[in-house]
Amino acid sequence: MRWVLLAAVGLALAGCVSTSQVFEVGPDTYSVSSTADGYRTASSARQSALESGTAKCVAMGRHFVLTNESTEPTRMGIDTTVTLTFRCPEEGVGASHRT
Numbered sequence: 001m002r003w004v005l006l007a008a009v010g011l012a013l014a015g016c017v018s019t020s021q022v023f024e025v026g027p028d029t030y031s032v033s034s035t036a037d038g039y040r041t042a043s044s045a046r047q048s049a050l051e052s053g054t055a056k057c058v059a060m061g062r063h064f065v066l067t068n069e070s071t072e073p074t075r076m077g078i079d080t081t082v083t084l085t086f087r088c089p090e091e092g093v094g095a096s097h098r099t
Helices: 002-014 042-059
Strands: 017-019 023-026 029-036 065-074 079-087
Touching: 017 042, 029 042, 042 065, 042 079
Parallel strands: none
Antiparallel strands: 017 029, 023 029, 029 079, 065 079
16 A cells, blocks of 8 residues: 555656647647646646647648747646647748758
């Protein structure tokens, strides 16, 4: 029984990041939000949101282009939510290439 309690405490301290579904918010434009609890950093939430957005674009055979990002404290300033807006343009269509 003691190990169950220790495992529960360990999981609670490890923290978590929860990420929403990717939502279409306009023509070829999508949004995803990710929230890190007080034990994880905002960068963890950002990374999770970026991975979800990139996976959406890759699944469509396209590439990820970030168009907007916002970070807000939530739940009395304990958690952090990162919201990304992005596009998944076809190669060469409305995409800027960095060299």
